[in-house]
Amino acid sequence: GTGGSVTLESTIDRVERGADTLVVLSRDHVLEPGDRIVITGVAGFDEVNNMEFEVSSPNASSRSFSLSINGTSIDSGYGLATGGIVRRTETIAEVEPGDETIVRVSGRTTAAAGDRAEFDGVAGML
Numbered sequence: 001g002t003g004g005s006v007t008l009e010s011t012i013d014r015v016e017r018g019a020d021t022l023v024v025l026s027r028d029h030v031l032e033p034g035d036r037i038v039i040t041g042v043a044g045f046d047e048v049n050n051m052e053f054e055v056s057s058p059n060a061s062s063r064s065f066s067l068s069i070n071g072t073s074i075d076s077g078y079g080l081a082t083g084g085i086v087r088r089t090e091t092i093a094e095v096e097p098g099d100e101t102i103v104r105v106s107g108r109t110t111a112a113a114g115d116r117a118e119f120d121g122v123a124g125m126l
Helices: none
Strands: 005-017 022-025 036-040 051-059 064-069 079-082 085-091 094-096 102-104 116-120
Touching: none
Parallel strands: none
Antiparallel strands: 005 022, 005 079, 005 085, 005 116, 022 064, 036 051, 036 085, 051 064, 094 102
16 A cells, blocks of 8 residues: 555653643653644643644653744643643555555654554555
Protein backbone atom coordinates (compact mmCIF):
# COMPACT_ATOMS: atom_id res chain seq x y z
CA GLY A 1 0.00 0.00 0.00
CA THR A 2 1.00 3.59 -0.48
CA GLY A 3 -0.04 7.08 0.53
CA GLY A 4 -2.36 8.05 3.32
CA SER A 5 -1.57 9.02 6.86
CA VAL A 6 -1.26 7.54 10.32
CA THR A 7 -2.34 9.33 13.49
CA LEU A 8 -0.51 8.19 16.61
CA GLU A 9 -1.97 8.65 20.08
CA SER A 10 -0.17 8.63 23.42
CA THR A 11 -1.82 8.97 26.83
CA ILE A 12 -0.90 11.95 29.02
CA ASP A 13 -0.13 11.22 32.67
CA ARG A 14 0.00 14.87 33.76
CA VAL A 15 0.67 18.41 32.60
CA GLU A 16 2.86 20.51 34.89
CA ARG A 17 1.91 24.14 34.41
CA GLY A 18 4.68 26.67 34.89
CA ALA A 19 7.09 29.04 33.17
CA ASP A 20 7.81 26.14 30.79
CA THR A 21 4.70 23.93 30.57
CA LEU A 22 5.78 20.28 30.75
CA VAL A 23 3.75 17.33 29.44
CA VAL A 24 4.53 13.91 30.97
CA LEU A 25 3.25 10.85 29.10
CA SER A 26 2.16 7.54 30.62
CA ARG A 27 4.80 5.61 28.65
CA ASP A 28 7.89 6.13 26.50
CA HIS A 29 7.69 8.41 23.46
CA VAL A 30 9.62 9.05 20.25
CA LEU A 31 8.77 12.73 19.88
CA GLU A 32 11.42 15.03 18.41
CA PRO A 33 11.91 18.81 18.61
CA GLY A 34 9.57 20.55 16.19
CA ASP A 35 7.03 17.70 15.96
CA ARG A 36 3.54 19.15 15.66
CA ILE A 37 0.97 17.68 18.04
CA VAL A 38 -2.61 18.24 19.14
CA ILE A 39 -3.65 17.76 22.76
CA THR A 40 -7.19 16.82 23.83
CA GLY A 41 -8.99 15.83 27.02
CA VAL A 42 -6.72 17.41 29.66
CA ALA A 43 -8.69 17.97 32.88
CA GLY A 44 -7.94 21.22 34.68
CA PHE A 45 -6.18 22.97 31.78
CA ASP A 46 -8.77 23.65 29.08
CA GLU A 47 -6.49 26.23 27.40
CA VAL A 48 -4.36 23.45 25.82
CA ASN A 49 -7.22 21.27 24.60
CA ASN A 50 -7.76 21.07 20.82
CA MET A 51 -4.74 23.28 20.09
CA GLU A 52 -1.72 22.51 17.93
CA PHE A 53 1.71 22.84 19.55
CA GLU A 54 5.33 22.19 18.71
CA VAL A 55 7.33 19.77 20.83
CA SER A 56 10.38 21.32 22.46
CA SER A 57 12.95 19.82 24.82
CA PRO A 58 11.79 16.19 24.56
CA ASN A 59 13.24 13.96 27.27
CA ALA A 60 12.75 10.25 26.61
CA SER A 61 14.05 9.12 30.03
CA SER A 62 11.44 11.17 31.92
CA ARG A 63 8.75 10.58 29.23
CA SER A 64 8.28 14.34 29.00
CA PHE A 65 8.45 17.31 26.63
CA SER A 66 7.68 21.02 26.70
CA LEU A 67 5.07 22.85 24.63
CA SER A 68 5.71 25.81 22.38
CA ILE A 69 3.88 27.82 19.74
CA ASN A 70 6.07 29.22 16.94
CA GLY A 71 9.16 28.52 19.06
CA THR A 72 7.85 30.36 22.14
CA SER A 73 7.42 28.38 25.39
CA ILE A 74 3.98 28.26 26.95
CA ASP A 75 3.87 30.14 30.29
CA SER A 76 0.59 29.04 31.80
CA GLY A 77 0.69 29.99 35.45
CA TYR A 78 1.34 27.24 37.96
CA GLY A 79 -0.54 24.07 38.80
CA LEU A 80 -1.06 20.47 37.79
CA ALA A 81 -3.52 19.02 35.26
CA THR A 82 -4.17 15.36 34.48
CA GLY A 83 -5.22 13.01 31.72
CA GLY A 84 -5.66 13.61 28.03
CA ILE A 85 -4.25 12.45 24.71
CA VAL A 86 -1.39 13.65 22.47
CA ARG A 87 -2.01 13.10 18.74
CA ARG A 88 0.57 13.36 15.94
CA THR A 89 -0.25 12.74 12.27
CA GLU A 90 2.42 11.61 9.79
CA THR A 91 2.27 11.00 6.04
CA ILE A 92 2.88 7.36 5.10
CA ALA A 93 5.66 6.72 2.59
CA GLU A 94 5.12 2.96 2.24
CA VAL A 95 3.21 0.07 3.81
CA GLU A 96 4.58 -3.47 3.49
CA PRO A 97 1.80 -5.96 4.39
CA GLY A 98 2.65 -9.34 5.85
CA ASP A 99 2.47 -11.32 9.09
CA GLU A 100 3.85 -8.17 10.74
CA THR A 101 2.85 -5.13 8.69
CA ILE A 102 5.64 -2.57 8.33
CA VAL A 103 4.77 1.12 7.96
CA ARG A 104 7.50 3.50 6.80
CA VAL A 105 7.08 7.17 7.57
CA SER A 106 9.66 9.78 6.54
CA GLY A 107 12.61 7.56 7.55
CA ARG A 108 12.23 7.90 11.32
CA THR A 109 10.80 5.96 14.23
CA THR A 110 7.24 7.11 14.57
CA ALA A 111 5.63 5.10 17.32
CA ALA A 112 6.52 3.86 20.77
CA ALA A 113 5.27 0.60 22.25
CA GLY A 114 1.67 1.05 23.34
CA ASP A 115 0.86 3.97 21.04
CA ARG A 116 -2.54 3.71 19.33
CA ALA A 117 -2.36 4.08 15.53
CA GLU A 118 -5.22 5.07 13.22
CA PHE A 119 -4.71 4.78 9.45
CA ASP A 120 -6.48 6.81 6.79
CA GLY A 121 -6.37 6.73 2.99
CA VAL A 122 -3.78 3.98 2.44
CA ALA A 123 -4.18 2.64 -1.12
CA GLY A 124 -4.07 -1.13 -1.60
CA MET A 125 -4.98 -2.16 1.98
CA LEU A 126 -8.33 -3.01 3.51
